[in-house]
Amino acid sequence: MTAPALLIIDMQNGxxxxxxxxxxxxxxxxxxxxxxxxxxxxxxxxxVRHISRTPGSPFWPGQTGAEFQPALAPLEHEHVVEKNxxxxxxxxxxxxxxxxxxxxxxxxxxxxxxxxxxxxxxxAGNLGxxxxxxxxxxxxxxxxxxxxxxxxxxxxxxxxxxxxxxxxAQVLNxxxxxxxxxxx
Numbered sequence: 001m002t003a004p005a006l007l008i009i010d011m012q013n014g015x016x017x018x019x020x021x022x023x024x025x026x027x028x029x030x031x032x033x034x035x036x037x038x039x040x041x042x043x044x045x046x047x048v049r050h051i052s053r054t055p056g057s058p059f060w061p062g063q064t065g066a067e068f069q070p071a072l073a074p075l076e077h078e079h080v081v082e083k084n085x086x087x088x089x090x091x092x093x094x095x096x097x098x099x100x101x102x103x104x105x106x107x108x109x110x111x112x113x114x115x116x117x118x119x120x121x122x123x124a125g126n127l128g129x130x131x132x133x134x135x136x137x138x139x140x141x142x143x144x145x146x147x148x149x150x151x152x153x154x155x156x157x158x159x160x161x162x163x164x165x166x167x168x169a170q171v172l173n174x175x176x177x178x179x180x181x182x183x184x
Contacts, residue, residue, distance in 0.1 A: 002102045005044035009110030011072045014058035014065025020141040023153035030137035030174040047074040048088045086119040105130035109137035114160035125168030136173045
């Protein structure tokens with residue numbers, strides 16, 4: 001069985017410097033732990049970077065916000081996927097990269113839970129990948145719902161994970177996942 005690929009989504013400077021209220025303040029630490037475990041095992045890693053099409057965005061090409069956070073930056077030999085929309089699979093070559101390497105399962109972490117993480121996990125599940133989303137290695141921001149009510153980042157995060165659980169992915173925490181890695 002091929003080892004799962006770790007997809008680290010949008011861990012860029014623009015996310016770290018956002019002033020919007022968020023949950024999971026330890027998410028970057030959990031992502032770092034996952035990244036270290038994957039590097040040590042020599043398993044496939046994919047760093048996903050959002051490049052905005054909107055001038056003035058912190059994720060516009062050449063802006064410091066578009067750069068990877070230094071602690072989570074890819075090494076020279078690690079695969080980087082650039083995307084312009086939330087879903088990391090659309091127009092990026094990601095599926096082909098994974099299929100060519102025989103990857104059948106994915107572990108997804110990053111930001112934001114209800115946007116790029118959820119969109120990418122849905123597609124991964126729909127494409128037949130055994131997909132796991134690491135709840136404490138993702139985070140969301142406060143957001144107004146469709147009815148105009150403010151929802152806390154924790155509520156947004158929990159609803160997004162509920163949308164994924166069982167239908168598209170298995171949702172678990174980093175310690176549970178790291179405890180099972182030796183079984184793979």
